[in-house]
Amino acid sequence: MTYLSDCCEASPFTDAINGVGIGLRSQHYRHILTNRPSTPWLEALTDNYMGDGGQPLDYLEQIRNHYPITFHGVGMSLGSPGPMNKDYLQRLKERMRQFEPVWISEHLSWSAYHRHNSNELLPLPYTEEGISHMASKIAEVQDFLGERLLIENVSCYVEFKNSQMSEWEFINRIADEADCHILLDINNIYVNAFNNEGQADDFIQGINPERIREIHLAGYEDRQTHLLDTHGQAVHQPVWHLYLRAIERLGPVPTLIEWDMDIPEYRTLQQQANIAEGIISTASKAHAHAA
Amino acid sequence: MPTLPEMQKDFFAGLFSDNRRVVDTLLPSKTLSAEARFDIYRGSVSGLFTQVLAEIYPVCKRLLGNRFFDGMVDHYIVGYPSTSANVIDYGRQFPEFLEGFEPVSGLPYLADTARLEWVWHRAFNARNSTPIDTSELMLLNEDQLYRTVLMLPPGTRLLHSIYPVDTIWQQNQPENKQPTDIQLEVQDHYLLVRRLGYEVRIDRFSHEYWLLLDSINQGLTLGQLSEQYDDMDLQAFLVEAIRHQWFNDFSITNRSLSSCINK
Numbered sequence: 035m036t037y038l039s040d041c042c043e044a045s046p047f048t049d050a051i052n053g054v055g056i057g058l059r060s061q062h063y064r065h066i067l068t069n070r071p072s073t074p075w076l077e078a079l080t081d082n083y084m085g086d087g088g089q090p091l092d093y094l095e096q097i098r099n100h101y102p103i104t105f106h107g108v109g110m111s112l113g114s115p116g117p118m119n120k121d122y123l124q125r126l127k128e129r130m131r132q133f134e135p136v137w138i139s140e141h142l143s144w145s146a147y148h149r150h151n152s153n154e155l156l157p158l159p160y161t162e163e164g165i166s167h168m169a170s171k172i173a174e175v176q177d178f179l180g181e182r183l184l185i186e187n188v189s190c191y192v193e194f195k196n197s198q199m200s201e202w203e204f205i206n207r208i209a210d211e212a213d214c215h216i217l218l219d220i221n222n223i224y225v226n227a228f229n230n231e232g233q234a235d236d237f238i239q240g241i242n243p244e245r246i247r248e249i250h251l252a253g254y255e256d257r258q259t260h261l262l263d264t265h266g267q268a269v270h271q272p273v274w275h276l277y278l279r280a281i282e283r284l285g286p287v288p289t290l291i292e293w294d295m296d297i298p299e300y301r302t303l304q305q306q307a308n309i310a311e312g313i314i315s316t317a318s319k320a321h322a323h324a325a
Numbered sequence: 326m327p328t329l330p331e332m333q334k335d336f337f338a339g340l341f342s343d344n345r346r347v348v349d350t351l352l353p354s355k356t357l358s359a360e361a362r363f364d365i366y367r368g369s370v371s372g373l374f375t376q377v378l379a380e381i382y383p384v385c386k387r388l389l390g391n392r393f394f395d396g397m398v399d400h401y402i403v404g405y406p407s408t409s410a411n412v413i414d415y416g417r418q419f420p421e422f423l424e425g426f427e428p429v430s431g432l433p434y435l436a437d438t439a440r441l442e443w444v445w446h447r448a449f450n451a452r453n454s455t456p457i458d459t460s461e462l463m464l465l466n467e468d469q470l471y472r473t474v475l476m477l478p479p480g481t482r483l484l485h486s487i488y489p490v491d492t493i494w495q496q497n498q499p500e501n502k503q504p505t506d507i508q509l510e511v512q513d514h515y516l517l518v519r520r521l522g523y524e525v526r527i528d529r530f531s532h533e534y535w536l537l538l539d540s541i542n543q544g545l546t547l548g549q550l551s552e553q554y555d556d557m558d559l560q561a562f563l564v565e566a567i568r569h570q571w572f573n574d575f576s577i578t579n580r581s582l583s584s585c586i587n588k
Contacts (some may be wrong), residue, residue, distance in 0.1 A: 076480040081410075081411055081412070084411050084413070084448035085411075085413055085450040086450060086451055086479065086480075087450070087451055087453035087454075087479070088449055088450050088453065088523070089449075090521045091453070091537040092453070094384075099399070109411055110410070111410060113494050114333070115329070115330040115333055119410050121550075122410045122411075128465035144333065146410065147333055147334065147337035147412070149408055150337065150341075150406040150407065150408060151406070151407040151408060151409060151410060152337065152340055152370050152371045152407070153370075153373055153377075153407055153410075153412050153415070154340075154369055154373060154498035155373070156333075156336060156366065156412060157330070158338075159332065163328065163329050164329060167329055167532065191362050191363075191366065192351045192352075192359070192362045192363055192365075192366070193350065193351065193352040193354075193362075194332070194349055194350055194351060194352070195326065195352055196326040196350065203460070229354060230354065231355060258356075259361070259447070260354070260356065260357060260362075260365065262365070276561075309432065
């Protein structure tokens with residue numbers, strides 16, 4: 035299978051995703067268009083632009099004339115039983131033609147059960163059955179869209195008794211079988227390690243670096259008994275440390291700051307991005323020194 | 326152990342009912358039982374839909390108060406699960422739910438207020454459209470005018486309520502810190518909700534103009550309108566309609582008087 039992204043330019047900004055981008059939120063549309071901050075790229079939440087028209091689509095049209103954009107979705111429900119939602123995929127394909135994102139990503143999870151939808155990112159047990167199920171769904175979507183997907187590790191609050199392998203092995207196997215890329219969410223790795231009493235560094239060491247195209251960073255909420263992935267705070271200190279170790283191993287992977295609850299001024303997001311830029315720079319100096 | 330689809334069936338059922346079969350397939354952590362861990366998902370789903378409904382129905386929320394609204398929404402979530410991958414489609418049946426929800430039966434205007442909020446939400450997200458060049462309409466001959474269908478902007482909806490829901494809506498916008506008393510005498514209110522540019526407008530109409538707009542929305546030609554409403558000054562209506570941009574496009578159908586006779 036040859037994907038569009040392998041053979042032709044999908045956007046004027048192809049290959050322009052470098053450094054630390056920021057998740058595009060409606061609160062910042064005007065600020066971005068008026069002040070044109072020096073953010074290298076922006077990530078749009080695909081599902082916010084699936085309406086028929088109106089302000090969100092017009093703003094995205096203006097913004098993508100000035101910034102490379104990527105698409106990040108929550109509504110595909112890759113892991114659901116039954117056939118894929120063709121209406122959703124068709125609409126996504128239209129939006130891809132319209133806005134030409136450099137790439138599109140989705141979550142390694144499921145949301146819908148037949149007609150009904152939880153609109154939540156639900157977990158899967160790490161089993162052989164899960165691998166073949168997910169891989170065939172991802173391959174189907176990639177064939178339909180003509181693009182390779184990035185799949186993201188999700189925050190997970192339960193552990194299934196029948197899981198047969200680690201989360202990173204599950205993801206590596208799916209990515210190999212579906213021939214897709216990986217979006218590594220460092221906050222989710224930390225949250226899952228904390229909640230499931232695992233070692234976050236094992237994940238960083240175990241994940242296949244060849245397939246990683248993007249990293250996500252966000253803040254969790256400490257609920258005492260567990261950590262909740264709310265995207266409502268600054269990135270926490272242990273997540274920054276884990277990010278440094280990830281960058282040391284993986285190199286300067288394009289990174290995104292996400293913030294979805296109690297969204298602050300754009301400046302605060304830029305400060306978070308600056309910290310990430312600093313970490314990338316520190317890690318590459320260490321690399322150069324070691325070499 | 327259940328297969329993946331069996332586990333998913335149980336997991337999904339557990340989110341929206343008291344069915345806890347899925348818990349048997351889960352492990353506890355040091356701090357939480359398997360059931361408490363599963364309940365994190367129940368809380369998250371409930372939180373998401375509560376937030377979605379609060380964004381679509383802010384006036385209802387303000388009328389009822391945050392705690393009451395959030396508690397009531399839990400009943401809606403269980404009774405009316407989402408059927409769309411996109412949460413902007415969720416909440417369409419909320420007005421019907423309110424009509425049957427006994428604790429709010431003392432607020433008879435609430436369901437119609439919710440109807441207004443839903444059509445506002447749909448108009449906000451409707452397809453963009455370019456306003457009509459009215460000069461083109463002026464160039465049509467009589468036969469063409471007879472066969473012309475006027476089109477309201479995408480997402481436009483006509484609403485009728487016996488309560489002043491437009492006033493209730495205006496008085497309960499966030500910038501209005503101290504709503505004044507609203508007289509609730511039962512009386513017909515005819516409304517048109519449409520988007521002009523980015524602005525969603527709610528306009529009140531006379532019964533006869535509202536009926537005309539409703540007929541236009543149903544696809545009647547100007548010829549059919551002139552026959553159906555022969556006691557009305559259609560010319561005056563059209564002048565007003567163009568001035569206020571009640572419609573934004575037109576098309577000429579093949580439904581001519583002569584072709585009807587020939588058949």
